[in-house]
Amino acid sequence: MKTIKEKHSLIMRWTHWVNFPILTVMIWSGMLIYWANDEYKITIFGHTYVRFFPNWFYNLLHIPARLAEGMAFHFLFMWFFTLNGIFYVAYTIISGAWRELVPQKKSWKEAWLVLLHDLHIRKMAPPQNKYNAAQRIAYTAIIVMGIGSVITGLAIYKPVQFYYLTWLCGGYHFARIIHFALTLGYVFFFVIHVVQVIIAGWNNFNSVISGFEVVNEESKAATKE
Amino acid sequence: MSNPKEDKKPGTGASVQKQINRRNFISFGTFAVLGTAAFGGWKSLYHSTIETTGITGGAHKPLRRALNKSELFFRNFFSNNHLVKTYPKSMAAKKVRQNTNIGSDSKLDADNWRLQVKKLSGEVLLITIDQIKALPKTDLVFDFKCVEGWDQIQHWGGVRFVDFVEHFGLQPETKLNYVGMETDSAMHPQTILAYEVNDMPLPVGHGAPLRLIIPVKYGIKNLKRIGSINFSNHRPHDYWAEQGYDYYSGL
Numbered sequence: 001m002k003t004i005k006e007k008h009s010l011i012m013r014w015t016h017w018v019n020f021p022i023l024t025v026m027i028w029s030g031m032l033i034y035w036a037n038d039e040y041k042i043t044i045f046g047h048t049y050v051r052f053f054p055n056w057f058y059n060l061l062h063i064p065a066r067l068a069e070g071m072a073f074h075f076l077f078m079w080f081f082t083l084n085g086i087f088y089v090a091y092t093i094i095s096g097a098w099r100e101l102v103p104q105k106k107s108w109k110e111a112w113l114v115l116l117h118d119l120h121i122r123k124m125a126p127p128q129n130k131y132n133a134a135q136r137i138a139y140t141a142i143i144v145m146g147i148g149s150v151i152t153g154l155a156i157y158k159p160v161q162f163y164y165l166t167w168l169c170g171g172y173h174f175a176r177i178i179h180f181a182l183t184l185g186y187v188f189f190f191v192i193h194v195v196q197v198i199i200a201g202w203n204n205f206n207s208v209i210s211g212f213e214v215v216n217e218e219s220k221a222a223t224k225e
Numbered sequence: 226m227s228n229p230k231e232d233k234k235p236g237t238g239a240s241v242q243k244q245i246n247r248r249n250f251i252s253f254g255t256f257a258v259l260g261t262a263a264f265g266g267w268k269s270l271y272h273s274t275i276e277t278t279g280i281t282g283g284a285h286k287p288l289r290r291a292l293n294k295s296e297l298f299f300r301n302f303f304s305n306n307h308l309v310k311t312y313p314k315s316m317a318a319k320k321v322r323q324n325t326n327i328g329s330d331s332k333l334d335a336d337n338w339r340l341q342v343k344k345l346s347g348e349v350l351l352i353t354i355d356q357i358k359a360l361p362k363t364d365l366v367f368d369f370k371c372v373e374g375w376d377q378i379q380h381w382g383g384v385r386f387v388d389f390v391e392h393f394g395l396q397p398e399t400k401l402n403y404v405g406m407e408t409d410s411a412m413h414p415q416t417i418l419a420y421e422v423n424d425m426p427l428p429v430g431h432g433a434p435l436r437l438i439i440p441v442k443y444g445i446k447n448l449k450r451i452g453s454i455n456f457s458n459h460r461p462h463d464y465w466a467e468q469g470y471d472y473y474s475g476l
Contacts, residue, residue: 001238002238002242069285069469072285076295161302211252212245
C-alpha cells in the first residue's frame, strides 16, 4: 500500500528552485566580466592544459565584449543570490533542519562507503535518514561555497571599503581566483548533482517539488532513497 | 502548500492516492506557474529598454536603477579613514599599463595649458602646471584597479585634491559634486591631481600634463588630461557611464 512520506519543507524547496536560475544568471554575467581579463589557465611544467576559456566557448555563448552589461546584471542579481542564501541558512538554523544536513563525525568515513556503493564497487550502502553521508558533505559544502562566493565577491567589489575581507581572502588577486574557482565548483557540483538525481529516479526528484515521497509499505525495507 | 500532519493517519489506499494526486497537482502547478513567471520576468528584464543617453547611458533601465541603488547602499560603508593599501616604490611597475588613448589623441599644447576652475562666485581660475607643482607633492604607490579585472601597482606623484582645494580657497565648492565624483571620494586623502608617474612627468598616454588619480574608484574614473573642474549640485556627464558602466564605480 502506498503512503506519503514527508521529505522536503516548503522553504527548502523554494530556496532551492529560486537559487537555480539566480546562480545561472550570476555565472553567465560573471563570464561576461571575466572575459575582459581572462588570464586563468592550468599550466603544469610549462604546458598549458586548460585555458579559461577557449575562443570557441566564448563565441558559442555570445560572451565577448559585454563587460558593462555583465557588471550591471551581476550587481543586481548578487542581491537576490545573497538574500536567498541568508533566508535558507537562517531557516535551516532556526528550524533545526541543519541536523539532517551538517556532516556528522561518522559522515566522512561513511561518505567513502556511499561512493563505493554508487560506483557499484560495494553492495550495501550505509543506513541513512534524509541525506546520506556523501549528500551531507556535498550539500553543506555548497552552502559554505555560497558564503565564500559572497565574501570573495565583496572583497573584489569593494576592496577599499571592505579591506579586511580582501585581507581575509589573501588579497585582491587571490580573492578573484577563489571567486572564479568557486564558480567552477558550482558547475562541477551541478553535473554530479544532475547525474545523481537522474539515477535516484522520479520519486526522489518529485519530492523536491512536492515535498513528499511515495513509499510502498510492502517494499519499504528494500527502498533506500 | 503541503500539510505535514496529513499523513499521520494512514488512510485507505484509494484516499492516499487521492491525496498524492491532489498534492502533486498543487505543487507541480505552482512550480509551473512560478517557473513561467520567472522566465517571463527574465525575458522582460533581458529585453528591457536601454536608457536614453544623458548623464549615463547604454545600460538596461532597471539595471541602471539597481547600480545606483547599490551605490547608495554601499556608500554607507564609505569612509575617508579607509585607505587604499600602499606599497614600497620598488614594487611599482616600471612599464605602467596604458589601456586606452581616449581623450589623449589630440595634440597637447603644453605651454599654453591652463587648468580651468569655475568657482561658485562665477570667477574662473586659470591655473598653470607650475602653480600646481609648487604645492606640496604627494607620492602614492598603490594597486590600480581596472573594471576589466586587471590591476597593477603604480607610482603616481601629484598634489592631493584636498590640498589643492585648500590652496585655491575652494572649500565652499566642496559642498557640491566634483568632476563626475561625489565630494567624499574627491576629498579622500589619497585622491591626487597627478603630474608625475615613476618620478617622471606624465607622458601624453598617461594623461599629460595633469590627471586624476583616485584610488577609491576603478580606472575608468581616473580621468586623464584634466582641462577644467566644475562644481555642481548635479552629476555631470561621464564618458564611461554613458557606455553602460556604473557611474560611481567605487572600490
